[in-house]
Amino acid sequence: MSEKFIMVVDDDPDLVEAVSMKLESKQFRVAKAYDGEEAMEKLKGEKPDLVILDVMMPRKNGWVVCDEIKNNEATKNIVVVMLTAVGDAVQSTSYTHHDGKTTLADDYVPKPIDMDKLMEIVDDHLGA
Amino acid sequence: MSGRFARLYQEVDASVNQESVYLYQKLAADRINIVFLSLDFLRTPRQITCMVAPGAAPAAAGQDHDQGAAGLVSLFPHRFDPAAMAVVFSALGQKQIPWYAMASSGSMVTVVTDFAVQQQAAEALAEYVQLSPGHGPLRVQQDYDDIARRLKSAPETVAQYVEARIRTYGIAVKTGLKLCRIDFHSHEQVLLGRALEGLAADKAGFAYISANRAAEGQGHLAVALDPGQTPAHAPDIADHLSPALCSSRLEIRENVEMLCFHGPHFGDRYGIADKALGCLINAGIPVLLAGCVGATVSIIVPPGMAEPGVEALSTTFDRP
Numbered sequence: 001m002s003e004k005f006i007m008v009v010d011d012d013p014d015l016v017e018a019v020s021m022k023l024e025s026k027q028f029r030v031a032k033a034y035d036g037e038e039a040m041e042k043l044k045g046e047k048p049d050l051v052i053l054d055v056m057m058p059r060k061n062g063w064v065v066c067d068e069i070k071n072n073e074a075t076k077n078i079v080v081v082m083l084t085a086v087g088d089a090v091q092s093t094s095y096t097h098h099d100g101k102t103t104l105a106d107d108y109v110p111k112p113i114d115m116d117k118l119m120e121i122v123d124d125h126l127g128a
Numbered sequence: 129m130s131g132r133f134a135r136l137y138q139e140v141d142a143s144v145n146q147e148s149v150y151l152y153q154k155l156a157a158d159r160i161n162i163v164f165l166s167l168d169f170l171r172t173p174r175q176i177t178c179m180v181a182p183g184a185a186p187a188a189a190g191q192d193h194d195q196g197a198a199g200l201v202s203l204f205p206h207r208f209d210p211a212a213m214a215v216v217f218s219a220l221g222q223k224q225i226p227w228y229a230m231a232s233s234g235s236m237v238t239v240v241t242d243f244a245v246q247q248q249a250a251e252a253l254a255e256y257v258q259l260s261p262g263h264g265p266l267r268v269q270q271d272y273d274d275i276a277r278r279l280k281s282a283p284e285t286v287a288q289y290v291e292a293r294i295r296t297y298g299i300a301v302k303t304g305l306k307l308c309r310i311d312f313h314s315h316e317q318v319l320l321g322r323a324l325e326g327l328a329a330d331k332a333g334f335a336y337i338s339a340n341r342a343a344e345g346q347g348h349l350a351v352a353l354d355p356g357q358t359p360a361h362a363p364d365i366a367d368h369l370s371p372a373l374c375s376s377r378l379e380i381r382e383n384v385e386m387l388c389f390h391g392p393h394f395g396d397r398y399g400i401a402d403k404a405l406g407c408l409i410n411a412g413i414p415v416l417l418a419g420c421v422g423a424t425v426s427i428i429v430p431p432g433m434a435e436p437g438v439e440a441l442s443t444t445f446d447r448p
Contacts, residue, residue: 012390012395012422012423013202013204013205013233013235013236013422014233014234014235014236014390014422014423014424015297015390015423016205016235017204017205017234017235018234018297032205032260034204038260042260111392112295112296112297112391112392112448113297114448115297115448
């Protein structure tokens with residue numbers, strides 16, 4: 001099965017744990033971060049294939065983290081899947097959020113997460 | 129570490145006053161969010177600790193309930209390892225840092241301390257654990273940035289407050305749990321920490337923990353152990369705890385059950401605890417313990433009551 005590496009970033013530790021356990025059960029390697037700053041710090045040392053990224057987080061929000069990932073030569077190829085409860089703000093996978101700023105996320109999953117749907121999206125992007 | 133909250137505490141002697149309005153009910157009626165709840169109905173008096181926004185406290189509960197400024201310190205992920213409890217008891221007991229309540233979620237152990245010693249409590253815990261690189265700062269949590277704050281107050285939260293059925297990530301049930309309730313005095317905390325380390329060394333797993341400290345140094349810890357996560361050959365919890373706490377009382381109930389669920393932004397929304405507990409109580413299902421930590425609600429019920437509990441909760445909470 002897959003040896004792919006995924007980072008889960010959300011300020012809800014219970015959600016991080018639930019998603020991580022699901023990913024680990026599918027043989028993915030998982031790293032965890034609980035806010036945007038921590039995610040960016042970890043991305044300096046680790047290069048996941050895919051980041052599951054919450055939008056509303058303390059210290060640095062998901063929009064900013066996504067921009068930083070996608071505008072950095074070293075990390076721009078990491079697939080970013082946003083988690084958001086503000087589904088209305090999302091029109092497409094390269095969408096415009098409330099600030100009128102285009103993000104470069106590759107996909108999104110509305111909250112509350114349908115875990116099977118999330119796994120499908122992960123598999124689609126990683127070809128697992 | 130959380131920001132500053134008000135700690136509210138209520139004791140109810142249900143044998144005397146059966147018409148009591150519980151604190152979580154009052155707060156829900158006043159549309160006040162509970163960011164942390166630890167409820168213990170195992171004995172009389174029944175005890176409830178809630179944390180709410182500071183300005184909300186007097187209007188919601190009356191000055192007699194308001195115990196002053198407090199903060200939350202959370203340790204995660206606990207992976208259901210009693211070592212997380214051991215750290216809390218050992219670290220805070222060693223440094224004699226006062227705390228008032230504790231409860232767990234699916235990944236966190238959260239402790240209520242005075243706001244004035246919150247930083248000290250976080251640093252004491254940090255001495256016992258290995259923090260990951262880039263971890264959140266050991267200081268009072270700052271508010272979300274402008275964009276996040278605006279989003280949180282605009283479509284998302286408002287929309288979810290009015291949803292007819294509250295969305296969840298699913299309702300989990302654990303059965304066959306062994307519930308241990310231990311009375312202790314504050315000077316026994318370090319001993320209790322060591323006993324819990326023994327439990328961790330045996331690779332026992334817990335499903336839920338909660339603790340409350342009442343007046344004059346008295347406190348109690350309730351641990352729902354998950355036999356499914358504990359090796360069959362492991363010594364009984366009583367073997368660990370009784371020698372350490374010979375002066376204390378240990379009560380064990382077999383085969384209790386747990387309902388556990390979490391949903392988006394539950395920690396930011398009022399009325400979740402009231403709805404959950406109301407569903408069960410209206411269905412005649414006794415609640416032994418309950419906790420709201422982060423976005424998770426955990427409820428311990430007597431043997432055989434979890435499945436009816438799921439049915440009762442399903443009248444109000446949506447299951448994917």
